[in-house]
Amino acid sequence: MKNTKYYSLPIIALSLLFGCQKVDHEIVGKWQTVGPLSDSLFFDEVACELTFKENGRFEKFSDGGMSIQTRQTGKYQIDGDNVIFDFSDHREPWAISFKIADSRLSLSDGGQSLDFVRSDQTSEALLALPEMPSTLKEATDLLISEMSEDDKTFVATRAQDDLIMFHMGWGMGIRNRFGLWAGNKKLLSSCGSRWMHPDSASGVIINSVWKELRNDLDPSYLKDIEEIQALAKTIPVHGPDIAGKTFKEIADFLAQTASDSFLVTFDIHQREGHDTHVIFETFEGEQTLAEILSMLSFRFGFRLLYEPGKIVVSE
Structure with a gap:
């Protein structure tokens, strides 16, 4: 960020000293943002409130x-035209210029600015948002409440070994959103240990969501899905x-392989007029149908669905 200043240990110590003294400055009080925050200094937020206390x-x-x-x-510390924020969960203080005029507080980093007005009430938009989860159950329940029915089915019908596919996209969102990198110790502890790595904790949360969703599936439906997944692990596919081959050629071959091996329909949903070239450059020897399907999903972004008596692959 432009004009961001980082301070050395002596300045940090000085700011801590000032933090123990009473602050006599017009910045003291609660401030609330006004207007759209699409260019927010603190990301694209619904609203932001800053409360500066006398202590x-x-x-x-x-x-x-x-x-x-x-x-x-x-x-925080006032240093001329800068207010120095010493966040408890940041390793370095952050200095940003400020100006108070006409009952407005303006924070600016030289390229972007954010305006606040004094307020004695908390933003309704913020209060309407879900609270930060502090337990595994809270995190699980929140994620499930935000999922569509299609997404619930998609997650629930994954084999447990395939949940690693969610590590980068969904998992990254969980790690950032739930403060796992920012020291949400209560949630980390609930996942296993307050010292647990955020990557591992997000995996625990995803597994918890998966188990909860599977509990809601009809047992006979789930049994059919598991049988298809188990059979796919036994069917060999030779690299050559x-x-x-193109996606269509691979799909035709896998469809024939599946139908020859067990009574399952292998459907391909491809965008009209679009022929994706999928090349297994490093694929040699023999792999199972399950491994090939996982490769199509992980490496090439195809959506893999399991239904009773059917495997569906779509772009």
Whole structure:
């Protein structure tokens, strides 16, 4: 970010000293953003509130750009035209210029600015957002409540070994949104240990969602899905049979392989007039149908669905 200043240990120590003294400055009080925040200094947020206290501490209440209530605290210091934020969950203080005029507080980093007005009430938009989860159950329930029925079915019908596919996209969102990198110790502890790595914790949360969703599936439906997945692990596919072929050619071959091996329909949903070239450059020897399907999903982004008596692959 432009004009962001980082301070050395002596300045940090000085800011901590000031944080213990009473602050006599017009910045003291609660401030709330006005207008759209699409160019927010703190990400694209619904709203942001800053409360500067006389004891040198501040509170920031926003949605963090993640559609969830996010609260941060720390110490602050006024240094000329800058206010220095020493966030409790940041490694370095952050200095940003400010100006108070006409009952408005303006924060600016030289390229972007954000305006606040004094307020004695908390934003209704923020209060309407879900609270930050502090337990595994809360995180699980929140994620499920936000899923569509199609997404619930998609997650529930994955084999447990395939949940790793969610690590980068969905998992990254969980790690950032639920503050796993920012020290949400209560949620980390609920996932196993307050010292657990955020990557591992997001995996625990995804597994919890998966188990909860599977509990809601009809047992006979789930049994059919598991049988198809188990059979797919036993069907061999030879590399030369699909190496260098187009998606349509690979799909036709896999469909024939599946129908020859067990009574399952293999459907391909392809965008009209679009022929994707899928080349297994490193595929040699023999792999199972399940491994090939996973490769299509993980490496090439195809959506793999399991239905009773049917495997569906779509672009």
